[in-house]
Amino acid sequence: xxxxxxxxxxxxxxxxxxxxxxxxxxxxxxxxxxxxxxxxxxxxxxxxxxxxxxxxxxxxxxxxxxxxxxxxxxxxxxxxxxxxxxxxxxxxxxxxxxxxxxxxxxxxxxxxxxxxxxxxxxxxxxxxxxxxxxxxxxxxxxxxxxxxxxxxxxxxxxxxxxxxxxxxxxxxxxxxxxxxxxxxxxxxxxxxxxxxxxxxxxxxxxxxxxxxxxxxxxxxxxxxxxxxxxxxxxxxxxxxxxxxxxxxxxxxxxxxxxxxxxxxxxxxxxxxxxxxxxxxxxxxxxxxxxxxxxxxxxxxxxxxxxxxxxxxxxxxxxxxxxxxxxxxxxxxxxxxxxxxxxxxxxxxxxxxxxxxxxxxxxxxxxxxxxxxxxxxxxxxxxxxxxxxxxxxxxxxxxxxxxxxxxxxxxxxxxxxxxxxxxxxxxx
Numbered sequence: 001x002x003x004x005x006x007x008x009x010x011x012x013x014x015x016x017x018x019x020x021x022x023x024x025x026x027x028x029x030x031x032x033x034x035x036x037x038x039x040x041x042x043x044x045x046x047x048x049x050x051x052x053x054x055x056x057x058x059x060x061x062x063x064x065x066x067x068x069x070x071x072x073x074x075x076x077x078x079x080x081x082x083x084x085x086x087x088x089x090x091x092x093x094x095x096x097x098x099x100x101x102x103x104x105x106x107x108x109x110x111x112x113x114x115x116x117x118x119x120x121x122x123x124x125x126x127x128x129x130x131x132x133x134x135x136x137x138x139x140x141x142x143x144x145x146x147x148x149x150x151x152x153x154x155x156x157x158x159x160x161x162x163x164x165x166x167x168x169x170x171x172x173x174x175x176x177x178x179x180x181x182x183x184x185x186x187x188x189x190x191x192x193x194x195x196x197x198x199x200x201x202x203x204x205x206x207x208x209x210x211x212x213x214x215x216x217x218x219x220x221x222x223x224x225x226x227x228x229x230x231x232x233x234x235x236x237x238x239x240x241x242x243x244x245x246x247x248x249x250x251x252x253x254x255x256x257x258x259x260x261x262x263x264x265x266x267x268x269x270x271x272x273x274x275x276x277x278x279x280x281x282x283x284x285x286x287x288x289x290x291x292x293x294x295x296x297x298x299x300x301x302x303x304x305x306x307x308x309x310x311x312x313x314x315x316x317x318x319x320x321x322x323x324x325x326x327x328x329x330x331x332x333x334x335x336x337x338x339x340x341x342x343x344x345x346x347x348x349x350x351x352x353x354x355x356x357x358x359x360x361x362x363x364x365x366x367x368x369x370x371x372x373x374x375x376x377x378x379x380x381x382x383x384x385x386x387x388x389x390x391x392x393x394x395x396x397x398x399x400x401x402x403x404x405x406x407x408x409x410x411x412x413x414x415x416x417x418x419x420x421x422x423x424x425x426x427x
Contacts, residue, residue, distance in 0.1 A: 003079045011114040011305045013085055019075060019104040027067035028100060035066060055100075064098055076108060086113040089307035111307040116365035119299025122425040126292045129284035133276045141272045142251055145259055150246040157210040161243050163193040167205050168242040171216075175232050183234075187241060198234075205238065213239045225337040292422050293359060300362045304354060312353035313346050320345075363418040370421055374413045382409045 001023070004016040032054070037047035039054045055062065080087055091108035098104055152166065161167050167190050173183030192202050204216045216236040224230040249255050256268040321331050335341060366372075380398050383405070387397035401409075 001075055001078075003083070005083050005085075008109070011112055011303065013110055013112050015076075015079055015091075015108045015110070017075065017079060017106055017108065019071065021101055021103050023071060024067065024098075024102070024104040025100070027071035028063050030070050031063040031066035035063070060100055068095070068098070068104070071104075072106070080110075085110070087111070088113055088305065088311065111305045113308075113361065114303050114305060116361050117301040118362070118365055118369060119296070119301070121296045121299070121366055121422055124292050124295050124422060124426045126288050126295075126423075126426045129287045131280035131284055133273050133280065137276055138269055138272050141276065142269070146248045146251060146255070147246070149255075149259055150248050152244050153247050155210075155243040155245045159243055159245075160207050160209055161192060161205055161240065162245075163206060164191075164246065166191050166244040166246075167208070167240055168244065169205065170239045170241065171236045173234050173236045175229065175234050180229060180234075183236070189244075201236065205240070208238075208240045210240055210243055213237070225339070227339060288426075289419055289423060292426050293363075293419065296366075296422060297355075297358055297362055300358075300365075302358060302361050304357050304361070308357045309350070309353050312357050313349045316349045316353065317342075317346065360415060363415045366421065367414045367418045370418075372414075372417050372421060374410045374417055378413055378417070379406055379409050382413055 001020065002018040006014040006016070008014055029051075032051045036049075036051075036054075039049055039058065040046045041049035041053055041057045044053070049057070076091065079085075087110045089111035091110040093106055093108050095104075095106045098106075155165070169188055169190060170186045171184065171188065172179060174180065190197065190202065190205065192206055195202065198218045198220060200218045201216055204214070204218075208214060214237075216238050218234055218236065220226075220229045220232050220234060222231045249258070251265060253264045256262050256265045260268050260271070262268045262271060317331075324331060324334055331342075335345070383398045383401050384394040386409075387394040
């Protein structure tokens with residue numbers, strides 16, 4: 001095997017690879033054995049014709065593609081490794097010579113990681129972020145806890161619906177007197193003020209009483225997912241069956257005992273303060289790191305190959321599809337509802353993808369320039385954090401982690417190490 005490497009523009013490399021005729025013959029023979037059962041030659045039982053007869057009947061090229069796919073991937077990977085080529089795309093293959101008894105010659109053009117011209121990354125000035133905990137923050141948290149533990153009771157029949165109440169209603173919508181699909185429901189519980197319905201609908205339910213019926217007039221938004229209804233005026237016939245109100249608990253020691261492990265409200269408040277302080281500290285750390293990284297990116301130069309951005313967008317789209325599947329929806333249905341196509345969706349990820357790719361390239365360049373390292377202890381700590389996040393036993397998870405998993409964690413940890421270096425040298 002022989003390989004010539006030529007650097008091209010736009011972070012591409014051209015490989016010209018020659019594989020000896022003997023090696024290609026091995027591939028041809030393996031290709032024949034794999035496919036012999038499929039060949040049907042007159043005068044022979046199916047799959048029993050010898051190779052020379054098969055090649056004469058079907059043509060010698062019948063085995064070329066299979067033979068190529070058998071021997072080339074391993075050799076291509078070997079060439080990539082030997083020449084320290086960091087490929088970020090699949091190769092564009094062009095066969096220049098192929099045939100029985102001949103050397104196999106082909107070229108492969110592949111996109112590689114671009115070179116990064118680092119600017120200043122030591123002594124970066126970063127604004128100190130501080131978020132003190134106020135009494136208002138604690139009260140907001142207590143109010144949220146009270147909301148979650150509120151009792152839902154039925155209001156008096158004479159009571160008027162207010163914002164925050166839950167109205168149990170029947171409704172049926174129509175446009176120009178014609179009911180439309182999905183516009184009807186019975187005994188629907190609507191929290192007034194949740195803004196979960198068409199703008200203006202909930203506001204008109206406010207003030208209604210139990211047993212009251214009313215026509216509610218609304219206009220569908222211009223960007224409504226159903227193009228048949230977008231921008232149309234509609235009338236909903238609404239009947240209120242019941243109005244439910246939230247009865248909030250009193251914020252006292254008894255409340256603290258009911259919702260926590262503490263005996264007094266003051267103890268609960270102190271716990272809330274500590275949790276908010278931890279959350280604020282994480283927020284400040286994240287924002288300081290983001291500011292530092294952004295300044296480093298602005299001072300660094302790198303021409304990002306299109307293939308790397310496309311690969312990043314591919315990951316985002318796959319993740320989005322997975323999240324949609326948890327909601328019982330697929331991407332095609334989502335696009336139909338939102339009136340978008342895949343080109344528009346990918347475009348929405350463009351800026352974020354480009355920034356993320358540049359961030360990784362720059363951080364990796366700093367990691368190499370400073371000869372930083374990811375220790376085995378760091379890998380164990382990261383694995384333990386992962387186990388904790390998923391409610392797994394950390395010790396057992398670390399012990400059972402495969403080498404492939406450890407290598408992945410080690411690779412991803414390079415970026416964390418580089419960020420820590422930047423922050424340790426920041427002003």
